[in-house]
Amino acid sequence: MARLPDVELLGVRLDNLSADDVVDHVASALAAGRGGCIVTPNVDIVRRAARDPQLRQLLHGADLSLPDGMPLVWASRLRRSPLQGRLAMSELIYPLARSASRLGHRLFLLGDTDQVARGAAAALAGATPGLHVVGTHSPPFGFDRDPKGLGPVVAALEAAHPDLVVCAFGFPRQEQLMAALQPRFPASWFVAAGATLSMAAGRTPPAPPWMRRLGLEWAHRLRLEPRRLFRRYIVDDVPFALRLLAQSAAEGWLASGAGGLGPHRS
Numbered sequence: 001m002a003r004l005p006d007v008e009l010l011g012v013r014l015d016n017l018s019a020d021d022v023v024d025h026v027a028s029a030l031a032a033g034r035g036g037c038i039v040t041p042n043v044d045i046v047r048r049a050a051r052d053p054q055l056r057q058l059l060h061g062a063d064l065s066l067p068d069g070m071p072l073v074w075a076s077r078l079r080r081s082p083l084q085g086r087l088a089m090s091e092l093i094y095p096l097a098r099s100a101s102r103l104g105h106r107l108f109l110l111g112d113t114d115q116v117a118r119g120a121a122a123a124l125a126g127a128t129p130g131l132h133v134v135g136t137h138s139p140p141f142g143f144d145r146d147p148k149g150l151g152p153v154v155a156a157l158e159a160a161h162p163d164l165v166v167c168a169f170g171f172p173r174q175e176q177l178m179a180a181l182q183p184r185f186p187a188s189w190f191v192a193a194g195a196t197l198s199m200a201a202g203r204t205p206p207a208p209p210w211m212r213r214l215g216l217e218w219a220h221r222l223r224l225e226p227r228r229l230f231r232r233y234i235v236d237d238v239p240f241a242l243r244l245l246a247q248s249a250a251e252g253w254l255a256s257g258a259g260g261l262g263p264h265r266s
Contacts, residue, residue, distance in 0.1 A: 007076045007083055008048040009068075009244065012041055012059055014067045014076070018084050021091055022064060029217055030105060036063030038179045040089050043071050043218075044232060045171050047240040058175050062192075066092070070215030071241045076187045078248035080255050088217075090196045090206060093166065094127065100164055101130040106162050109136040110153065110177075111168035112197045113134040119201030137158040144173055157185060168193040191219055203204065 004016035017025070022038070029036060039062040041049070049055040059065055065075060066087040076083040100107050107124070109117045117136035125131050137156040143149030157165065165181070165188055167174040178190040198204040206212075207220035218233050 006083070007079070007081050009046055009055050009072060009075055009079075009248070012046045012049050014041065014072065014083060015064050017064070017066065017081050017087070019087060020093055022066065022092060023086065025064065026096065026164075027103055027119060029098050030103070030187075030189065033187050035182060035186050037175075037182050038062060038066060038089075038189065038191045039175055039178075040066045040068040040087065041072070041192070041193055041243045042068040043244070044237050046072065046244070047237060056174055058172055058179060059160065061179055062175070068194075071214070071245065074215065075244050075248040076100050077117070077170075077251045078245060080252040086212070088212075089191060089193050090199045093098045093124070093191075093193070093196055093200065096164065096191070097124050097128040097131050099137040100132070101128045104132070105163035106132050108134055108157065108162035108165045109168070109197060110138075110157075110165055111174065111193070112138060114138045114202055116197050116201045119203070123200045123202065126142070134162055135152075142175060144169075153177075153181070154184060157181070157188075162188055164188070165190045166193045166196065167191060168195070170194055170198040218245040221238070232245050 003021070007014045007016055038237070039059050041059060045059070049059055052126050062199050067083050068088045069075075069085050070085065097107065099105070109121055111117070112120070114136070119135050121133040123242065125133050137153060137154060139149065139153055139258070142144050144152070165185075167178055167190055169177060171192070174192045178192065182188070183192050195204050196254050199206050204224065207217045211217060211220050223228050
């Protein structure tokens with residue numbers, strides 16, 4: 001895979017890939033017996049990681065870091081280092097499932113509720129003939145704070161022998177869990193999924209295409225869950241996104257030679 005240079009936004013690395021690139025990379029790695037981790041930073045994750053070195057390090061430890069949200073794509077364009085596009089796992093899960101079906105890879109769904117995970121498994125299998133979903137597991141709330149909580153998760157994965165493990169716990173819990181599990185299963189790929197299983201199961205309706213194109217997924221989610229998401233989106237994320245875009249524009253202006261005045265000289 002010929003790769004374009006990575007893009008860095010406020011210390012968070014983003015791989016400059018297309019959806020086909022991601023699918024091909026995962027398939028090639030699995031064919032070679034190598035696993036890995038995929039994270040999908042959005043504006044909220046970049047905001048939190050920008051001020052927390054431990055969260056940045058958690059993201060940097062992933063094999064692939066994919067931009068989930070148009071504001072990150074716009075920021076990269078303003079910096080004159082454009083990303084190829086938005087790569088949300090809620091959409092990328094389908095080409096990954098088709099590739100898994102074609103190549104005989106085994107899929108495991110980890111997280112959310114039992115009902116959602118089973119619904120997502122049925123929906124993905126129905127949309128992807130031949131897909132082998134080898135299991136689901138929904139640990140109890142707080143399992144990851146219990147020293148013994150990881151045991152049942154490891155046992156479920158050992159019994160299933162999955163190639164792809166979709167982890168749906170939200171940031172940063174799913175990333176922390178993936179970092180703990182991947183060394184135990186070095187030939188498996190772990191994918192940070194957020195609300196992907198809920199969307200696949202039909203429990204959380206996805207934003208319409210026009211809202212995704214305009215970077216308004218957050219407004220769609222806010223309409224669905226106003227009490228839970230108002231502070232995160234309106235108080236924290238929208239002002240941060242505006243600052244990110246302004247800073248990226250300034251960086252792009254400087255990178256272009258101070259607006260056409262030539263390179264800066266000290």
